[in-house]
Amino acid sequence: MTTSTHFARKSALRRRLLGGMLLASLIGLPAMSASAQEIFIPNIVELSGAGAVSGTNWRDGIILAVEEINAKGGILGKKLNVPHLDTQSDASVARAQVQKVMDDKPYVILGPVFSGSVLVTMALAQQNEIPEFVGGEASAITQRGNKFVFRTAFGQQFSMPKIANYIRDGLKAQTVAVLWVNNDFGKGGRDNFVKEMASRNIKVVADISTESGQVDFAADVVKLKAANADAVFVYTNEEESARFLKEARKQSLKGSLIGETTLLSQKVIELAGDAANGVKGHVGLTSDAPIPALNAFGEKFKKRFNYANDHNGIKGYIAVYAIKHATEKLGKFDSKALADAMHGLTITPEQEPGILMNSTWDANGDIDRASFLGEVVGGKQKVVEVLPKLGK
Amino acid sequence: MSSFLQLLVSGLATGAIYALVAVGFSLLWQTSQTINFAQGEFVMIPAFFVLVAIKVLGLSFPIAALIGIAVAALVLGVLFKRVIVDPMLKHGVLPLVVSTIALSLFMREAVKDFYSSQAQPFPSLVADHDITIFGTVFSAQSLALLVVALVVVGALHGFLQHTRLGRMMQATAQNPTVARILGIEVERMILYTFLINSILCAIASILISPIYLAKFTNGETLGLAAFVAAIIGGFNQARGAMVGGVLLGILDNLCAAYVSAQYRAAVPLLLLVVIILFRPQGLMGRVEERTV
Numbered sequence: 001m002t003t004s005t006h007f008a009r010k011s012a013l014r015r016r017l018l019g020g021m022l023l024a025s026l027i028g029l030p031a032m033s034a035s036a037q038e039i040f041i042p043n044i045v046e047l048s049g050a051g052a053v054s055g056t057n058w059r060d061g062i063i064l065a066v067e068e069i070n071a072k073g074g075i076l077g078k079k080l081n082v083p084h085l086d087t088q089s090d091a092s093v094a095r096a097q098v099q100k101v102m103d104d105k106p107y108v109i110l111g112p113v114f115s116g117s118v119l120v121t122m123a124l125a126q127q128n129e130i131p132e133f134v135g136g137e138a139s140a141i142t143q144r145g146n147k148f149v150f151r152t153a154f155g156q157q158f159s160m161p162k163i164a165n166y167i168r169d170g171l172k173a174q175t176v177a178v179l180w181v182n183n184d185f186g187k188g189g190r191d192n193f194v195k196e197m198a199s200r201n202i203k204v205v206a207d208i209s210t211e212s213g214q215v216d217f218a219a220d221v222v223k224l225k226a227a228n229a230d231a232v233f234v235y236t237n238e239e240e241s242a243r244f245l246k247e248a249r250k251q252s253l254k255g256s257l258i259g260e261t262t263l264l265s266q267k268v269i270e271l272a273g274d275a276a277n278g279v280k281g282h283v284g285l286t287s288d289a290p291i292p293a294l295n296a297f298g299e300k301f302k303k304r305f306n307y308a309n310d311h312n313g314i315k316g317y318i319a320v321y322a323i324k325h326a327t328e329k330l331g332k333f334d335s336k337a338l339a340d341a342m343h344g345l346t347i348t349p350e351q352e353p354g355i356l357m358n359s360t361w362d363a364n365g366d367i368d369r370a371s372f373l374g375e376v377v378g379g380k381q382k383v384v385e386v387l388p389k390l391g392k
Numbered sequence: 393m394s395s396f397l398q399l400l401v402s403g404l405a406t407g408a409i410y411a412l413v414a415v416g417f418s419l420l421w422q423t424s425q426t427i428n429f430a431q432g433e434f435v436m437i438p439a440f441f442v443l444v445a446i447k448v449l450g451l452s453f454p455i456a457a458l459i460g461i462a463v464a465a466l467v468l469g470v471l472f473k474r475v476i477v478d479p480m481l482k483h484g485v486l487p488l489v490v491s492t493i494a495l496s497l498f499m500r501e502a503v504k505d506f507y508s509s510q511a512q513p514f515p516s517l518v519a520d521h522d523i524t525i526f527g528t529v530f531s532a533q534s535l536a537l538l539v540v541a542l543v544v545v546g547a548l549h550g551f552l553q554h555t556r557l558g559r560m561m562q563a564t565a566q567n568p569t570v571a572r573i574l575g576i577e578v579e580r581m582i583l584y585t586f587l588i589n590s591i592l593c594a595i596a597s598i599l600i601s602p603i604y605l606a607k608f609t610n611g612e613t614l615g616l617a618a619f620v621a622a623i624i625g626g627f628n629q630a631r632g633a634m635v636g637g638v639l640l641g642i643l644d645n646l647c648a649a650y651v652s653a654q655y656r657a658a659v660p661l662l663l664l665v666v667i668i669l670f671r672p673q674g675l676m677g678r679v680e681e682r683t684v
Contacts, residue, residue, distance in 0.1 A: 218402035219648030
């Protein structure tokens with residue numbers, strides 16, 4: 001090979017490379033990073049696997065909020081760019097997705113919903129000083145001193161005392177059985193629940209662990225029947241809750257079936273059909289609450305997505321509006337300043353209608369707002385009592 | 393005692409479903425040396441055929457169920473054989489195994505993308521109510537599931553043992569070369585086996601989906617259970633697969649209640665290991681010897 005040929009080839013190669021780079025820049029690589037006129041807020045959530053029900057609701061609540069905000073010009077004049085990335089309900093995939101989006105310098109991260117995935121992703125968000133608005137309810141999430149994680153739902157340390165009071169005062173139960181899903185969400189809920197029962201002298205006569213994605217609950221229901229408790233507290237994810245309710249109905253399980261938000265959710269009612277009737281419990285968020293803003297949200301959601309939302313839809317929606325309000329209050333896009341501003345912040349529907357209910361985030365990132373006691377009657381969730389904010 | 397009986401019936405009901413699927417698994421192997429690793433998805437997908445017939449075509453459940461079975465026979469029976477098995481089998485068992493694994497992934501993802509990633513409610517054959525037998529309360533749904541599955545398995549057994557066509561199919565399974573010499577249309581018998589397998593899978597799908605809910609991941613559990621049941625019972629004997637399925641269902645329920653719910657999934661695999669170590673041909677299988 002002559003020297004001139006060698007240089008000619010190198011030159012041709014360089015031209016191709018430059019051409020390729022130019023083409024890539026022209027195409028714009030729509031990937032994920034935002035342009036100067038957009039603000040990048042990736043949503044990393046369970047769109048398949050065991051958490052698909054929760055994740056899809058969460059995503060659609062976010063889509064609704066983003067569409068509304070962008071239609072009105074965005075936040076501080078910038079449109080929101082919110083890609084939705086699937087964790088496959090797997091904590092390791094969730095972590096990889098968060099790691100990936102960090103390269104594009106997000107303003108905020110939305111999701112995940114599964115507590116196990118939140119627990120492994122929130123450390124990454126903290127390292128990068130990016131606020132993360134999550135749907136997880138495990139108490140451990142806000143007990144690790146992470147100043148960048150913010151809940152959109154009650155932590156179990158707040159919801160379980162409400163359930164426990166209801167079991168003691170409303171049902172006057174002396175004995176309870178608890179059936180829980182063996183993941184971070186279920187284990188955290190079970191531990192808090194058992195602690196609350198002990199402090200109220202209510203005896204836990206059966207403590208049954210089940211698996212995420214479990215399809216057959218026959219043996220579990222037989223064990224519950226043998227325990228003969230006054231009330232059965234069920235703390236599993238949506239699909240498992242529905243399968244359990246169907247099996248409980250099939251085997252005519254006696255005793256009140258009590259849940260915390262999920263068991264009374266719209267998706268569980270839809271999947272379990274008649275078997276959901278009679279279920280009672282605490283509901284953190286519901287479109288059926290006697291609050292016009294929540295009812296209006298439910299109607300908007302149904303019109304947009306052609307199905308009824310559950311609490312996760314509301315959680316996703318308010319997460320985006322909380323970011324909007326806090327950012328506009330700051331007057332700039334500064335991730336660290338946003339995290340600081342969120343601690344101790346109260347947002348009322350008068351200040352920001354999209355927040356739907358008066359909500360406060362404390363120093364740990366926990367949320368406080370009103371909640372509800374509900375019951376499933378005739379295939380519909382019915383709110384029977386509104387419980388005030390804890391800090392009120 | 394009452395709890396034990398309830399668990400037993402519940403286990404029998406689940407086991408009968410496993411048996412339906414395992415019998416199909418075993419039949420395919422015997423007649424065409426096909427190991428179908430998409431068998432679980434063959435049970436998952438007919439439920440969605442039925443749901444489409446109900447929701448898109450607006451048909452009643454019984455008609456939709458019949459359409460679901462017919463579509464399953466066409467797609468999972470005829471098309472599966474013609475498009476995947478026939479071309480791949482010429483290259484040996486391993487390429488076919490890989491093809492069925494690919495098919496299972498394709499079916500799972502297709503349902504997720506074109507229908508839903510979420511579980512769907514599925515109509516039940518009978519309304520939920522209790523039936524009391526000798527003082528023990530049983531679920532009508534479990535009993536109905538058990539009865540239908542046993543009738544189907546019994547009918548299949550009768551067909552294979554007591555009809556001319558069934559005996560021709562058995563002859564094909566035992567020795568296709570001799571069957572051909574005897575004038576049996578071996579290719580047609582093999583096609584019938586694929587049709588029977590697809591119909592068994594569709595029936596299992598209709599029976600199990602009201603309990604499991606229709607979801608794209610359902611095949612994972614059922615496929616593994618059928619495979620294990622077929623090996624436990626004897627891969628080369630349809631009646632062995634029936635026994636393996638029922639045994640697995642009962643064992644699963646009793647273990648979950650009396651041993652450990654957490655380790656319930658490990659128990660069938662443990663049994664599988666024991667069977668392979670001490671009776672490799674399965675509980676009812678026959679020893680096959682090959683000259684190398």
